[in-house]
């Protein structure tokens with residue numbers, strides 16, 4: 430598996446991955462394209478078996494990193510692709526001298542909450558009715574220790 434910067438040709442595959450996960454907030458091809466104009470944004474692709482198998486997008490807003498979206502192709506779940514994308518985001522965060530990574534996740538998204546907990550994210554708050562005015566968002570944060578910086 431290879432993690433690399435995303436490019437325009439990846440966006441149809443990213444949109445197809447989003448569509449495999451009903452209920453997951455989809456950016457669509459246009460959403461990913463719009464990120465190219467944001468100089469704080471980083472979008473990475475995970476490539477497996479020669480095709481995009483997952484993506485991550487985050488903003489580097491020193492001293493914070495904001496994780497915006499992350500998803501993996503259903504054919505490649507539980508093969509540590511999301512973990513590799515998070516690992517690469519962590520590298521960016523450390524190189525950019527950021528001290529924390531923040532994210533929001535749907536309270537019912539047990540898979541993602543387990544994934545983030547495994548990577549050292551802690552629950553720091555909750556936003557009621559954040560998704561479609563119904564589900565709460567769980568706010569999670571990973572603090573990067575000084576020795577990591």
Ligand SMILES: CC(C)(COP(=O)(O)OP(=O)(O)OC[C@H]1O[C@@H](n2cnc3c(N)ncnc32)[C@H](O)[C@@H]1OP(=O)(O)O)[C@@H](O)C(=O)NCCC(=O)NCCS
Pocket residue numbers: 450453498499500501502505506507508509510511512513533534535538539540541543544545547
């Ligand atoms: C959540 C998601 C990104 C995980 O991707 P993945 O590549 O399968 O995750 P990994 O293989 O790196 O999983 C690492 C660990 O996270 C936890 N985990 C991942 N998926 C899990 C699940 N369905 N149930 C329980 N724990 C899970 C496990 O601890 C797992 O380790 P293990 O496989 O050794 O048990 C994927 O299910 C997905 O794309 N979901 C839809 C989009 C989404 O919800 N994104 C998160 C938005 S906040």
